[in-house]
Amino acid sequence: MINFVLPKGRLMKKAATVLEKIGVSVKEPEDRELIVKDDGFNWIFSRVFDVPVFVENGIDVGISGSDVIDELGADVFVPLELPFGQCRLSVITSAQKDLKIEQMTNYRIATKFPNMTKAFFSDAGIEVNVIKLHGSMELAPKIGIADAIVDIVDSGNTIRANGLKEIYKIRDVGARLIVNRVSQKTKFQEINDLVERLAGVI
Amino acid sequence: MYKDTVSNSFKLGRVTKIIRDMFYELDYSEIFLPAMDRYSPELRGGLKTAFNNEFYVIKPDVTSHLLSSIIKEEELKVFYVSEVLDGTPKGKWQIGTEWIGGKVVLKDKIIEQILTVKAILKALGIADFMIDIGSLRKWREIIEQYHLDKKTVYEAIEKRSISAMGSMNIPGKARGALMGLLQKRGKTCDDPFIDGIIGAVNDDCMMVDFGTLRHFDYYDDIVIEIYTRNHGKMLGGGGQYVNRGQDCFGFALDLGVLSQLASETLGNSQEGDSND
Incomplete structure (x- = not known):
């Protein structure tokens, strides 16, 4: 199970489109739902500025703008530059x-x-x-x-x-895929697989 | 103003006492470095400031601070408890060791310190921890073989940036070697020195992970990272460095993270600190 945090708003829709290309479908929240469990993922939806904070503190993976990552100085891995949010x-x-x-x-x-x-x-x-x-x-x-x-x-x-x-x-x-430093070790194969598949479609 | 510093201190204090007692038993001497020192390019981390037309660094990284303070070649087996600032007023409390010089060979120093980390975590009741070991030497070998730019490569590895590695103007073989090392993780690695350390520690908590690259540029080869799946932040880390031609190794543990994880086993209240 990968815990994946996405920013609410425009970036989320574009992130969902890219994830769709590797066969991962983001189940969007209904009403005021903040966490949605679906097909090997826990989807978490947060404010744009909170995504790197979530990932730095233990959520496995997220998608965030590089502006927010750099502003917060988040201590996270940044394996991929994504082709949206430029x-x-x-x-x-x-x-x-x-x-x-x-x-x-x-x-x-x-x-x-x-x-x-x-x-x-x-x-x-x-x-x-x-x-x-x-x-x-x-x-x-x-x-x-x-x-x-x-x-x-x-x-x-x-x-x-x-x-x-x-x-x-x-x-x-631009948008970036970010990964928690501990999760990269404890979920090595799952996260590498996700990164490789995404790298193959962007 | 920071809130609840007193109850946070009690939590840190309980954990610190256990570790401090262990260090004294293992013949480490406690050192006390000044909170603020004159700026020097050798000092890492800390908060830079100016006072009376002089530049200072407040609470810098302890290893770099200690190394810049040493004036003669001697064996030092020391530990410290210190807050370290990250370039802003934000900091974290650390307890750590430095073993500098002496007659004990490097490999044995590293093994003893890894065993010390294990003993500390067990004493705090923290289970399921892992210790990953990486090697900067392995990265240097690729950088030298393909004449790559060290700074660019290290920046990419520190972020595990596949995109940055993909956009480097380097031969395909070099890229393949970098990517291969980044993904190398397992119980052994065909490197006699590293496999020797893992064999001597002889515990399932040990793992080789060449993607382990610590931030500070004073590290020379072996680096370690300590973590558990029960917490999103590293418990600590350390590495090997050279000072005045002497082999050294040190590690630091994050007291804030340890106190969160140990609170269940040590209790949350102040009662445990009573002298009754």
């Missing part, structure tokens, strides 16, 4: 400003990713004030609580619709 973590400012990263000293930066944001600006030698928000990033510059944001950009439509523009890509982001 986007980028970028610095975003008002579309009216013509600004470079080097000019952002003492800027207030709103983000869901404070650790990666601090690391990026610190490596660039630029001191900024980082404000942690949990959502609605685009609102922060509009209402004046931040001068810029660091957030995930996919098509760019949302930021353009809010009068913002992407000025610097910090890193590429």
